[in-house]
Amino acid sequence: MIAQQPYAKDIALLSKELHTEPQRGLTGEEAEKLLEQHGQNAIQSEKQKSIGAMLLQQFMSPMVLLLVVAAGLSFFFQEWLNGTAILAVIVINALIGFYMEFHANRSMNALRQLASLSGKVIRDGNLQEIPSEFIVPGDVLFVEAGDMILADARIFQSMQLEVDEAALTGESIPVTKDEAVLEGDVPLADRVNMLFKGTYVTKGNAKAVVTGTGMSTELGKIASLVQGAEQAATPLEKKLEQFSKKLIRITLVLVVVIFIAGILQGAAWLDVLESSIALAVAAIPEGLPIVATLALAQGMLRMAKHNVVVKKLAAVETLGGTNVICTDKTGTLTQNKIAVNTILIPSGKSEVVYSPDGAVAIPEEVRKSENYQKIVDASVLCNTANLEMREDTLREVGDPLEIGLLKYAITAGRDIQQERERFPKIREAAFTSEAKIMATLHKSGDTYVVFAKGAVEELLQKSTHILLEGQPVAFSDNEKDIWLEQTEQLASEGLKLLAFAYKETSSIEEELTRDLIFTGVLGLLDPPRTEVSQALEECKLAGIKVIMITGDHPATARNIALKLGLTDKEQAPVMHGKEMKDFAKLNDQDKRQWLRTQIFARVTPKQKLDLVTLLQENNCIVGMTGDGVNDAPAIKKADIGISMGIRGTQVAQEVSDMVLKDDSFTSIVVAIKQGRIIFENIKKFVTFLLSCNLSELMVVAIVSVWNVHFSLLPLQILFINLVTDVLPALALGVTKGNDLIMKSKPRKPEAPIIDNQQWRSIFMYAAVITLCVLAAVFVSHYWYHRTEVLQAKLCNNILFFTLVFSQLWHVFNMASAKVGFFKSEVIRNKYVWYALFICSLVVFTAYFFQPFREVLYIQTMGIVDLAISIGFSFLSLVMIQVLKRMRLVV
Incomplete structure (x- = not known):
């Protein structure tokens, strides 16, 4: 689609060639014209068998050939009636077989249309989420950790961006990307300023101008060579x-x-x-x-009617034998309607009361405090989610937790767009499952300000001061321990905790997550789904063990497990990720402890993978649910990989065997x-x-x-x-x-x-x-x-x-x-x-x-x-x- 080498062109020149603007993107009208010109952004599927070929195939079985021989012998011996009747039976059998295969193909095509990926693009100056098929050259993509890249694109803005390109280049280690122009004839694996369709983001975020879609992408070129390959038979077919x-x-x-x-x-x-x-x-x-x-x-x-899209035919056979389900908590066992419920700042704890019209009521002294204002600032600025009104409908783009923070900021009187324009973002340290902290650097007048949010224990560790009565004060001895005790109590009440901090700096090169000023904690409530308790009881009767694996606080995980009936012990054992040894170093006692445990908290992607591996080694048929890129290895390893359709990242959906359209655990049991x-x-x-x-x-x-x-x-x-x-x-x-x-x-x-x-x-x-x-x-x-x-x-x-x-x-x-x-x-x-x-x-x-x-x-x-x-x-x-x-x- 581009004359030559987009990686070797300056972004201004490339944008001019593509008739787009990096900051505003295409207009809706321009995108429609380009869609007509270039076609949909899709890899052409394998050529379907024609009706004639499908009908002819019905006559190719050994049994039908035997019947043909019998008919031939009948005619040879002048048994005209018998020969004609046998031929009639052959034709009728073939027509029935043809009808069944034709109907099965139609059913499978209907299934393929049930799941469609979507991507985030900037059009008319706004971040929008559109089906991947409608992405066109000149669109400006926005990608972040967990996103599948849906087209080839030239990066013009990136923040700590790393991309896994193993599917395309065979490189097992994620590639660090940037926007610098490259010169000369650069091999595909070294084109670090390009994004490629079919790869996925493991860290950071970026904006990029689309240079190729569909079969014009690097993935499309490879696909054109392998479309003739036959699909492997499923275990059931074998x-x-x-x-x-x-x-x-x-x-x-x-x-x-x-x-x-x-x-x-x-x-x-x-x-x-x-x-x-x-x-x-x-x-x-x-x-x-x-x-x-x-x-x-x-x-x-039939499963699709129950909000379950099964992507692989072989998965149906395995489903019937599943005896262990490893499930995430948030959104699967709970409603995923996250809202701020509690505010904990140095002056004390306050409950947030919501009125029917969505307004919030909190004590006036809390509202006026500097700690509270800084927390609301961070909720808006240290946030990659977006809320936009389209056709009188509020469209949510981004992580549900971050969307909940934005909604709360609106009820607190903040204008998100104005706030972000007032404090433009310069840099970002993206949230990872290892660091458990996100931090952003913003311009504030002639200086800069850093806002951070993340897990309480991690952010306390990165903080040297606490904001008291509007002034930063160094943490005193044991003060961090007191905060941990207070938050432990909140977590035991089923609240999801998010700590906040900030710092002011004059340097743009300042390390974002060092020497922070702690401001306080928000407790967010995500109530259990009412129907899950019955589904868990069904699992017990069916001989299926359910294991909760979550990145949340151990006390939060235990509290939700108690409410749902996953466990009936108030002091049910919860295994913390820090307690889990490397898989290669596990002894028999460690393995038995892992197998006995039903609740895992603060686990890493590798630990999830190790747990699935251990279960499989002990003759378990494992179903693994997840929503993020950090879940992808375990989802892929599991016998049945299950991803979330609403909040699931594209990479999780791609490697999974099933997609839950409603993110509900009950749908797994139905499946x-x-x-x-x-x-x-x-x-x-x-x-x-x-x-x-x-x-x-x-x-x-x-x-x-x-x-x-x-x-x-x-x-x-x-x-x-x-x-x-x-x-x-x-x-x-x-x-x-x-x-x-x-x-x-x-x-x-x-x-x-x-x-x-x-x-x-x-x-x-x-x-x-x-x-x-x-x-x-x-x-x-x-x-x-x-x-x-x-x-x-x-x-x-x-x-x-x-x-x-x-x-x-x-x-x-x-x-x-x-x-x-x-x-x-x-x-x-x-x-x-x-x-x-x-x-x-x-x-x-x-x-x-x-x-x-x-x-x-x-x-x-x-x-x-x-x-x-x-x-x-x-x-x-x-x-x-x-x-x-x-x-x-x-």
Whole structure:
């Protein structure tokens, strides 16, 4: 987008070329024109498969190729009707598979649109937050610690800026940036005055003019080379693939045995071959991966309705096995509506009372004190947040705590814009999780003033004086300890504490966080979310341990934990970050202490990462929540990384598997519940498909061994598969689950989709269905028609219809035996009833429509034979329900 080398150009020249002004940015009208010219700021996604390619793919499975061979052999031997019918089944199967994949792709595309990054830009002289797609060349970006950089840009103003460019350059250490012009041909990794899309800020802040967007960025150039790479299969897909291969091997062995038995009994080899191929198709649920994908996609969309955006399909499988949740406190367990509640200055403690119209009431002597005025000054000036009115709506940009300070300053009578223009910011020492202090240098007339805010213990350590009655006085012995005791009491009341200090200086080079004058402390209240207590109780019942990890004061963390019911001990142990050894030096006793502790306070990013690592080493499936760049390593390391959608930094959202749109802990519990439901649904329809298909194998195998005068025909097997497999399986895939889903322990991650107990149940299901199907023929043959010479066609029809209806009723056996039959999740699933209605309609249409009867070798039956067929199919449901209540099957 820029002719050549923006890093080698003076910012004035570059701005002129881009028709922008660094201080005011573009106008809204200019930005719209540039958006039309350059297009949206997005990396082009991998080319979607065309509808034709998606349809063609449905014919490429080995099972379909076997059917094509069978159809070809039928035509070769002039079995025109059979060949045509097999081709019709192939087309119908392909259309169903195409519809399911097309619908799954649409569901996934809808999910991708749910989460969109946004960036802060200066337009029309105001700081605004806009979707990343609308950033254009010439925009002025404002970035700070935790922000993902959304476009390539040339820096013109920076404060202690460090950027992690590992994703782009492979450099593992963050790069220090500045605005100086570079000369010559500079390698990408050395362009220190440039920001690059896809990297993120780890420290400081900066303003920069956008020089490239979308595919014109350095990241876009790389993306264009790798778009053809195939996406790796998810763990669930791998399990399904392994499962299918195992099933194919088992089925091929059975088919070969049946084929050899048929030849030895003198049957026509073509008939035996067709039957064998049909059996292979009957036994293998070839649509299983597509059904699973559709179930996952719909489940993910269902989560989105509960304010949870799941970014990675594989995360759904892991969700069901999560047994430890490491959660932040602020905004997740609490409401994140931070407001000043208490003022603590040398003259004493005062409560802030808010009136319904938002005004504040504090004692007059406090309001007039120099300490209070300095605290309010710092709240406005030592602050990177912003409040702006847009279309009569107050738009908040920045950290919620800093926004709370700005709102309080407004109620205290301060004009934020005027205050910042009166004391322009010159330098800044950005807040970091290690330093826990932010300080800014401002011009004040002919001198300068520093304002600082941060953790009480850290700011007291950096302060040499305290402001008393308007005069700085050196701290006396033990005075700092007294302040720590007072703030400890405030913290125990659930208040978030923020200490303030200042100093005046004549030097612009003064170290900002040294020799400060302490002014006082504000206590900010962030009340617990009312719904979290119930969610925590659900976690306990579900066998999920919840661990609070916070940067707050230990007493604050304990108080919130008590209020929420996370612990019931008033002196519950809280592990302070200072007590946590380096991970490599932990002994067994230290590890046991970490594992026993439920509340961690004042922890560093590395300690969060170490804790997640230790939990994983002890066979825990860990969900980690966080909002900042300091949480990103632990979020990425966790089995399920969970970021906040409202206050979460972009880097945290990028590395996470899930984004909570409402930042609420309750949404995590909902997501875990949905993850369990989805995995249970997958097990349900896998069990259903296998037991139905195995019953077909058993029926054909038994009648082949008995060498009786009737059996199922290949086309009948294909028809049964078409009718009973697809729609009921899809309906099971969207079951909403029962109320007991969160009252069982998490499943083990290494557990297969179908374990040994379920395999035994599948064989018992298939055996019961087979028994009832053969019993129906036996009763009709040897009881009702005992004086007649029974035709093979009638026996075949009873066999056929009993098997069809047994498999349709079998869908109800997929419900949990722990709840009443009529209260089960399957009975309450309306899609199951829709599926049964449609399938029954297809069966009765085939029965009453002459052309279908001829193709399927069907004849009309008497009322008694129909009653025998339907009665014994219903008997299979009753027998299996009895076995489930006796806990002989699951």
